[in-house]
Amino acid sequence: MTKNIGFLSFGFWQPNNSMVKTAQQSYDETVQLAVEAEKLGVDGAWFRVHHFADQLSTPYPLMAAVAAKTSKIEIGTGLVDMRYENPFSMAETAMETDVLSKNRVQLGVGRGSPEQVKDGWQYWGYDYTEEEMKQVARNRALKFMDLLKxxxxAEPNAQPMFPQGPGLRRLEPYSPTLQQRIWWGSGSQATAVWAAEQGMNLMSSTLVNFESNEPFDVQQANQLRAYKEAWAKSGHDFKPRTLVTRSIMPIVNDLDRQFFAEGQQTQDEVGYLAYHQNPTIFGKMFVGEPDKLVKELADDQAIQEADTVLLTVPSTLGLDYNVHLLDVVMKDIAPELGWR
Incomplete structure (x- = not known):
């Protein structure tokens, strides 16, 4: 089955034990990786969003910079943390970014994951507990979706600064199709169904709620199937997309072997996130020579269910290495799997 293939970058930087030493270098190389990925035929450049961390944060300036340097590649987030967002300013900024990119934005949103600081959204002026934020984040996402319509x-000013026609005002610049390119980051079957009911595409990461004793890919595939079933009942007027993320590290030379041949998580693992009372299952890293990876990935049920696959890139290894990784996947793995 043909797949959209993208990369997902966290954009880490650190002064020691990293090829990427500074924020400036991280952002410059992230933009350049999108440029090189487009040349390789990669469909999407996606960026993780974290606050208070030495990695990529508020995504819109980065997305606009990528848009200015590329012409075709999708520009996405995985994901914008709604605990920090004002739906009105977010809608205006997201639509402006979409206009600048000529409608290439794919905006993943969700409740977010554990941050580097306790209740970091409170520094943004939002006085909610983590438990309250579960519903607040959903409500903000729904308001954001509503604004994108x-x-x-808004009642016009009787004496506006600039001439305008009669009637109520909306946020500008308006992007008519952006609403169909919003994704919800789901960790469970219940949230997958909710996303379908709200008319959002579905993105699922390398970890999901541990809802059965089945392997990670089977549990994730069950989420995607539940989503598709709920979408079919929803009556929405466009075809949705589904996305999974995988860590795929092909070994084709000695440097690959040095980085990834040993000490990697090559089995699913069950653990706990900071704010979860229930366990979470983490998907394994796929490591090996291309023919081995082709066989393993062909058996992955969630990949079979999804139309889009994101490859997490080891951003601290630098631009050249990540271009090499994407090149191997696009030339030696994707065609053998029928993704190309």
Missing amino acids: GERF
């Missing part, structure tokens, strides 16, 4: 809601 472009309906007019």
Whole structure:
């Protein structure tokens, strides 16, 4: 089955034990990786969003920079943490970014994951507990989606600064199709069904709630199937997309072997996230020579269910290495799997 293939970068930097030493270098190389990925035929450049960390944060300036240097590649997030967001400013910024990119934005949103600081959204002026934020984040996402419809809601000023026509005002610049390119980051079957009901595409990462004793890929595939079933009942007027993320590290030379041949997580693991009372299952890293990876990936049920696969890239290894990794996947693995 043909797949959209993208990369997902966290954009880490650190002064020691990393090829990427500074924020400046990280952002420069992230933009350049998108440029090189487009040349290789990669479909999407996606960026993780974390606050208070030595890695990529608020995504819109980066997305606009990528848009200015590329022409075709999708520009996505995985994901924007709604605990920190104001739906009105987010909608305006997201639509402006989409206009600048000529409608290439694929915006993943969700409740987010554990941050580097306790209740970091409170520094943004939002006085909620983590438990309260579960519903607040969903409500903000729904308001954000509502604003993207472009309906007019704001009472005009009787004496505006600039001439305008009669009637209520909406956020500008309006991007008519962005609403169909919003993704919800789901960790369970229940949230997958909820995303379908709200008209959002579905993105699922390398970890999901541990809801059965089945392997990670089977549990994730069950989420995707539940999502598709709920979408079919929803009555939405466009075809949804589904996405999974995988860590795929092909070994084709001695440097690959040095980095990844030993000490990697090559089995699913079960653990706990900071704010979860229930366990989470983490998907394994796929490491090996291309023919071995082709066989393993062909058996992955969630990949079979999804139309988009994101490859997490080891950003601390630098631009050249990540271009090499993407090149091997696109030339030696994707065609053998029928993704190309």
